Amino acid sequence: MPEQQAIIELTVVDGRREKFAGEYNVRLFDGNQNPRLDKTYSTPTRTLVVPYTGTLADKYRVVVTAHGWRDAGQIAIQVNPAEPARVGIMLVPKQHAFNFHRATWDALATEWPELRALLSAGAKDDDDARQRYDHLRETPTCQPRLACLLNIVTAMKALSLPEKTAFAYLRQVIWDDSLAQDRFFAWADPQLLPQLDQAAKQGLFKPELGCQFFHAGSTSSDKQVEFAEANVQVTFHDQDAPPPELAGSIKVEPDMDCYRDLAAHAVLEVLPNFIQKILGKKGLTDPVTVYAQRWIVGYCAGEPDFDPLYTIEPA
Numbered sequence: 001m002p003e004q005q006a007i008i009e010l011t012v013v014d015g016r017r018e019k020f021a022g023e024y025n026v027r028l029f030d031g032n033q034n035p036r037l038d039k040t041y042s043t044p045t046r047t048l049v050v051p052y053t054g055t056l057a058d059k060y061r062v063v064v065t066a067h068g069w070r071d072a073g074q075i076a077i078q079v080n081p082a083e084p085a086r087v088g089i090m091l092v093p094k095q096h097a098f099n100f101h102r103a104t105w106d107a108l109a110t111e112w113p114e115l116r117a118l119l120s121a122g123a124k125d126d127d128d129a130r131q132r133y134d135h136l137r138e139t140p141t142c143q144p145r146l147a148c149l150l151n152i153v154t155a156m157k158a159l160s161l162p163e164k165t166a167f168a169y170l171r172q173v174i175w176d177d178s179l180a181q182d183r184f185f186a187w188a189d190p191q192l193l194p195q196l197d198q199a200a201k202q203g204l205f206k207p208e209l210g211c212q213f214f215h216a217g218s219t220s221s222d223k224q225v226e227f228a229e230a231n232v233q234v235t236f237h238d239q240d241a242p243p244p245e246l247a248g249s250i251k252v253e254p255d256m257d258c259y260r261d262l263a264a265h266a267v268l269e270v271l272p273n274f275i276q277k278i279l280g281k282k283g284l285t286d287p288v289t290v291y292a293q294r295w296i297v298g299y300c301a302g303e304p305d306f307d308p309l310y311t312i313e314p315a
Contacts, residue, residue: 003051003052004051004052004054004081005049005050005052006050006051006080006081006084006085007048007049008028008047008048008060008062008079008084009045009046009086009087010026010047010048010062010087010088010089011044011045011088011089011299012024012044012045012064012089012090012091013044013088013089013091014069014090014091015090015091015093015288015291015292015312015313016099016311016312017090017295017305017307019044019045020044020066020091021044022042022066023040023042023067024040024041024042024064024065024069025038025039025040025065025066026038026039026040026041026046026063027062027063027064027065028048028060028061029060029061029062029063030057030059030060030061031057031058031061032056032057033061034057036050036051036060047084050079058078058079058080059075059077059078059079060077060079061073061074061076062074062077062087062089068093068095069091069092069094070091070093070094070289070292072089072090072091072092073089074087074089074297074300075228076228077300086299086300087300088296088299090292090295091292092288092292092312093312093313093314095314095315096288096312096313096314096315097312097313097314098143098147098312098313099310099311100137100146103137103146103310105129105133105134105137107309112309114167114168115153118170118171118172119133119173121171121172121173122172122173122175132175136149144181144286144288145180145181145184146310147181147287147288147291147310148181148183148184148287148290149173149179149184150308150309151256151287151290151294152183152184152255153170153254153308154306154307154308155232155256155294156170156254158303158304158306159224161192161195161196161198161199162195162198162199163191166192166195169188169195170186170188170189171186171187171246171249172186172187172249173185173186174187174251180284181285181286181287182255182287183253183254183255184253184254185253186251186254187242187243187246187250187251187252188250188251190248190249190250192252193220193238193250196234197222200222203225204225204226205222205223205225206222206225207220207222207223208221208222208223208233208235211235215235215253217237217239217240218235218237219236219237219238219239220235220236221233221234221235222234223257226301227294227297227298228297229258229293229296229297230257230258230290230293230294231257232254232255233254233255234252234253234254235253236251236252236253237251237252237253238250238251255285256285256290256294257285258285258289258290258293288312291312292312
């Protein structure tokens with residue numbers, strides 16, 4: 001009997017979400033970790049023909065590398081002869097810069113007015129809101145914080161809960177040193193908590209046990225489990241009292257984890273970040289990594305293009 005075959009349709013893009021221009025290497029492994037391909041290409045789309053066995057070997061892993069660019073890949077690519085598996089890989093330059101030209105304060109008025117309204121909340125006036133926002137956008141050391149915020153709110157906007165999107169429950173960002181390159185804090189509609197509980201019952205979220213270890217002062221936490229990487233997590237601090245003008249609000253800490261599995265998150269993300277802090281380095285999840293991962297998993301799942309209103313350019 002002739003060997004059955006399946007197809008992987010591979011697309012490689014850069015940090016601008018445009019087709020990759022240049023040579024890149026593709027390594028492909030089957031579910032038994034046997035190498036199936038190691039080849040260099042110069043066109044951004046490729047059709048890869050692979051064996052199909054009807055076993056666990058049909059869950060493939062792809063790794064894409066290019067000189068001067070960060071390695072990227074995708075795991076657990078399930079193939080079958082009936083239809084091609086759609087795989088997109090984003091390569092971002094090792095030396096890079098943020099391009100926020102679609103996320104200026106004025107641009108937000110048309111690109112995403114609801115986000116501008118959220119970012120204006122709590123400011124004295126529009127000039128005050130613009131000033132604190134532009135400080136993030138224009139200060140190189142602060143730009144990762146803005147990239148993180150845009151990553152998270154974009155993912156929350158795409159996250160439909162039983163009644164409305166997760167983003168729609170946010171009331172006011174907390175503008176202080178807690179606005180970091182891997183998370184931010186905000187005041188939210190308290191209905192976000194039961195909405196996430198309902199989403200957990202539907203299998204879209206999973207409560208994180210022992211969240212106090214990862215999020216000091218937290219009372220509960222729910223993590224999206226839709227993707228293998230770059231899922232939204234919302235952690236609640238409902239013992240913190242809101243300001244009088246936001247009475248009844250609940251304090252939330254949204255972030256995005258590179259790994260869905262709690263053990264992998266602890267060993268591959270939290271522990272390395274902790275070690276980096278001991279060594280005197282930042283030790284925070286890189287928003288550029290989250291940006292690329294979220295685009296990759298969304299593309300492979302057939303989701304709309306992940307567009308957080310910025311791109312990653314070669315420096």
